[in-house]
Amino acid sequence: MDAISLLTIFILSIFVGIEVVSKVSAVLHTPLMSGANAIHGVVLVGAILVTGQSDQYSLGFFLGLGAIVLAAINMVGGFVVTDRMLEMFKPKPAKKDEA
Amino acid sequence: MTPFIAHLSTTVSAPQAPTWVRLTELGAAVLFVLALKGLSSPKSARRGNLLGALGAGVATVVIFFYGTEYYGEGLTNLKGNLPFILGAITIGSLIGWIAAKRVQMTQMPQMVALFNGVGGGAAAVVSVVEFSAPTASESKAALAATVFTVLVGAVSFSGSILTFMKLQELMTSRPVVLPLGRYITSLAGIGTIAAAVLLVANPTNTLLYVLLGMSLLMGLLLVLPVGGADVPIVISLLNAFTGLSVAASGYVLGNTLLIVAGTLVGASGTLLTRMMAAAMGRPLTNTLFGAFTAKAITSTGTTEDRPVKSASPDDVAIMLSYARKVIIVPGYGLAVAQAQNTIRELVELLSAKGIQVDYAIHPVAGRMPGHMNVLLAEANVPYDQLKEMEEINPEFAEADVALVVGANDVVNPAARDDKTAPIYGMPILNVDQAGQVVFLKRSMRPGFAGIENELLFDPKTSLLFGDAKETLTKVVSAVKGL
Numbered sequence: 196m197d198a199i200s201l202l203t204i205f206i207l208s209i210f211v212g213i214e215v216v217s218k219v220s221a222v223l224h225t226p227l228m229s230g231a232n233a234i235h236g237v238v239l240v241g242a243i244l245v246t247g248q249s250d251q252y253s254l255g256f257f258l259g260l261g262a263i264v265l266a267a268i269n270m271v272g273g274f275v276v277t278d279r280m281l282e283m284f285k286p287k288p289a290k291k292d293e294a
Numbered sequence: 295m296t297p298f299i300a301h302l303s304t305t306v307s308a309p310q311a312p313t314w315v316r317l318t319e320l321g322a323a324v325l326f327v328l329a330l331k332g333l334s335s336p337k338s339a340r341r342g343n344l345l346g347a348l349g350a351g352v353a354t355v356v357i358f359f360y361g362t363e364y365y366g367e368g369l370t371n372l373k374g375n376l377p378f379i380l381g382a383i384t385i386g387s388l389i390g391w392i393a394a395k396r397v398q399m400t401q402m403p404q405m406v407a408l409f410n411g412v413g414g415g416a417a418a419v420v421s422v423v424e425f426s427a428p429t430a431s432e433s434k435a436a437l438a439a440t441v442f443t444v445l446v447g448a449v450s451f452s453g454s455i456l457t458f459m460k461l462q463e464l465m466t467s468r469p470v471v472l473p474l475g476r477y478i479t480s481l482a483g484i485g486t487i488a489a490a491v492l493l494v495a496n497p498t499n500t501l502l503y504v505l506l507g508m509s510l511l512m513g514l515l516l517v518l519p520v521g522g523a524d525v526p527i528v529i530s531l532l533n534a535f536t537g538l539s540v541a542a543s544g545y546v547l548g549n550t551l552l553i554v555a556g557t558l559v560g561a562s563g564t565l566l567t568r569m570m571a572a573a574m575g576r577p578l579t580n581t582l583f584g585a586f587t588a589k590a591i592t593s594t595g596t597t598e599d600r601p602v603k604s605a606s607p608d609d610v611a612i613m614l615s616y617a618r619k620v621i622i623v624p625g626y627g628l629a630v631a632q633a634q635n636t637i638r639e640l641v642e643l644l645s646a647k648g649i650q651v652d653y654a655i656h657p658v659a660g661r662m663p664g665h666m667n668v669l670l671a672e673a674n675v676p677y678d679q680l681k682e683m684e685e686i687n688p689e690f691a692e693a694d695v696a697l698v699v700g701a702n703d704v705v706n707p708a709a710r711d712d713k714t715a716p717i718y719g720m721p722i723l724n725v726d727q728a729g730q731v732v733f734l735k736r737s738m739r740p741g742f743a744g745i746e747n748e749l750l751f752d753p754k755t756s757l758l759f760g761d762a763k764e765t766l767t768k769v770v771s772a773v774k775g776l
Contacts, residue, residue: 198435201545201553208541208554211327212561219334219566221573221682224663227333228566229406230343232533234326235559236409237350238417238540239383240357241547245423246379247372255423256375260382262419267386268393269413270354274347275394276405277333281340283671 226280233273239266311360316550318356323554325349330562353551354383399672400629403661404461407529411454414536417543418447418506424546425502437497439545441490444502445509446539450532452513457529460517461661469521469716476583479515486512516582521716524581526662527570531578534563573657574720602738605756607765610697610732611772613756614640617694619650621686623723624670626660627700627736631762634673637699640770641679653679654686654696654723656704687724696728700735700762706747715745731755734762 219227246259311319326349332342358376372379390409397405421443459465472478486508493501520528537559544552571578605613614620628637641651653675659666667680681689690696698705705725708715725731726749733750735757749755758765 198433201548201550204550204553205541205545205557208557209561212330212558213565215327215331215558216334216562216565219569220336221569221657222664222667223333223336223339224566224570224573224657225403225406225665225668226339226343227330228530228533228563228662229402230329230333230339230346231537231559231563231566232406232410232413233343234329234346234350234555235413235417235533235537235540237322237326237353237552237555238413238420238543239350239386240353241420241540241543241549241552242416243354243357243379243383244360244547244549245420245427246375246382248427249373249375249423251374251378255426256378258419258423260378262416262423263379263382264386264389265412265419266416267383268390269409269416270350270390271387272390272394272405273409273413274343274350275391276397276402276409277343278340278347279394280399280402280668281343283668 226277229273229277229280233270233277236266236268236270236273239263239270242266315356315359318352319549319551322349322353322356323551325352326555326558330558353555399669400626400661401462402668403526403529403665404458406662407454407457407461407532410529410533410536411451411458414447414450414454414532414539416447417536417539418444418451418509420543421447421546422502422506424543425497426499434494436546438494439542441493441505443539443542443546444506445486445490445512446535446542448506448509449513449516450535450539452510453517453528453532453535454513456514456517457525457532460521460525467521467525470518472518475515475519479519482508482512482515520582524574526658527567527574527578527581529662530563530567530570531582534560534567537561537563570658570663573663600751602750603753603756605732605758607758607768608772609756610758610769611776613695613730613732614644614649614697614769615647615773615776617649619689619693620644620652620695620697621690621693621725621728622651622653623696623698623701623705623725624653624655624659624666625699625701625704627702627734628762629660629666629669629700631700631764633699633763633766634669634675636763636766636770638670638673638675640766640773641675643770643773651679652681652686652689654683654690654725655680656683656701656723657721659701659704683721683723690724690727693728694730696725696731698725698731698733699766702735702747703745705749706745707749708745708747717745725749726752729754733757734765735759736761 216227242259242262246263249255249259325345329342329346332338332345421440425440460467489501489505489508493505517528537556541553541556541560544556571581644651655666657663660669670680703717705723707726709717709720709722712718731754
């Protein structure tokens with residue numbers, strides 16, 4: 196894909212990113228930050244790609260494996276901790292639902 | 295040398311993945327958009343997060359089906375690296391899972407900071423590897439994106455680690471201003487940008503490591519002068535940084551999904567940072583660079599000796615039991631003492647006596663915006679008793695007692711009245727308008743922002759010293775005995 200198409204995707208994603216969170220309530224600022232944090236853990240995909248291209252036991256190989264570990268921590272840990280936060284927001288039976 | 299603009303139309307090293315793989319990646323991108331959308335509303339938040347996790351999982355699986363086309367002839371099975379890659383994924387996932395499951399909710403902000411930091415680090419390392427690879431793209435645009443990823447990813451990494459240390463209290467949470475700090479930071483900033491520009495013009499490994507080192511230093515210098523209640527805003531900002539750096543790494547690798555996911559996080563994170571800063575009533579520049587201009591925080595030595603009115607648990611119990619309207623102001627001290635359940639018990643007792651009780655939740659109560667809501671929800675406090683600042687502030691004047699448990703900065707009138715205070719301009723809860731004010735505090739120590747609170751010395755204020763959980767338990771039994 197040529198660079199202009201990638202730039203197009205980039206610019207349009209900016210607008211989508213701003214639009215989807217524009218109406219978030221203050222209560223959810225922390226979980227939203229945490230969830231967004233987990234999403235950028237998808238850099239794991241990039242780490243897998245560069246490690247797959249590196250010769251075994253080269254510097255890039257070890258750096259790449261390190262990046263995979265870090266990215267996996269970011270992704271898995273991020274989603275799990277966000278879920279733990281949100282678990283507490285679930286409506287409780289017999290109690291009034293949030294307005 | 296061809297002009298920069300000519301490079302924009304050249305092809306970035308594009309992976310040739312099968313169509314179904316690329317369509318699946320599109321699906322994952324859509325899932326990320328739906329995840330952020332879902333996270334914006336309480337009803338759909340949990341499902342939103344799970345959609346995001348699904349998207350990330352799908353993206354991770356299909357990357358293994360990129361096939362040999364991408365890696366060139368003879369490079370099947372990812373050059374034999376597959377077992378190592380799977381092993382690294384397993385190790386990282388286990389560490390992340392266990393850390394996220396074990397962390398206490400009070401320590402959750404620093405956990406998020408740490409997760410963000412390692413993500414930024416991963417993005418930076420990916421670009422370092424791609425830069426050194428023999429297949430690296432010659433295009434200046436791709437080179438600029440590589441340099442951007444390394445710079446921003448490394449800033450995010452070192453900045454987040456420092457933020458983690460501040461919140462975990464491995465170091466002081468106060469602003470740290472180096473002598474001539476402003477000049478050091480400016481110089482380092484100029485140096486980092488110069489290294490980045492030179493690297494694009496003349497790509498060498500040495501310069502890359504110089505840039506990496508400078509960027510790590512820059513992250514530290516940016517976060518050092520940020521103190522106290524501003525730290526969460528910095529986490530959010532660094533989160534947006536990591537997003538952008540992931541987007542740039544997507545450009546380098548020619549991976550559309552990384553561009554979309556990174557940009558979504560970068561854009562929404564920037565907006566979120568601004569919303570948080572607005573909740574604190576401070577422009578973002580003030581948060582980052584305020585410590586350079588703020589006057590030195592006065593030492594507590596002189597004020598310690600001033601008289602304060604202390605009360606016993608029985609006094610407080612009587613005060614509360616004969617009130618008509620009580621407003622509870624919970625703060626981080628409540629959470630640290632694990633007193634959420636005790637306070638709920640007290641509120642239930644008072645409600646049973648026909649007293650109107652509400653919780654006043656400051657937008658940044660706790661360590662992060664929305665943190666207190668999470669902590670109280672954990673203790674089964676019903677949502678309808680939690681009132682946001684705008685809603686509750688006019689009610690303080692009608693309240694007989696305001697009970698402040700482990701909060702300080704968010705009720706400090708200096709934010710309203712004292713133009714020299716570092717927290718000046720932050721909206722506060724108008725606790726000083728209540729008939730009587732009771733502070734449950736461990737000591738006279740100032741709050742997270744390190745500022746003296748005049749309200750403590752007000753004649754209508756009583757202080758009950760001690761661990762919030764112990765003193766609250768005593769108040770509860772005293773109320774029961776009445």
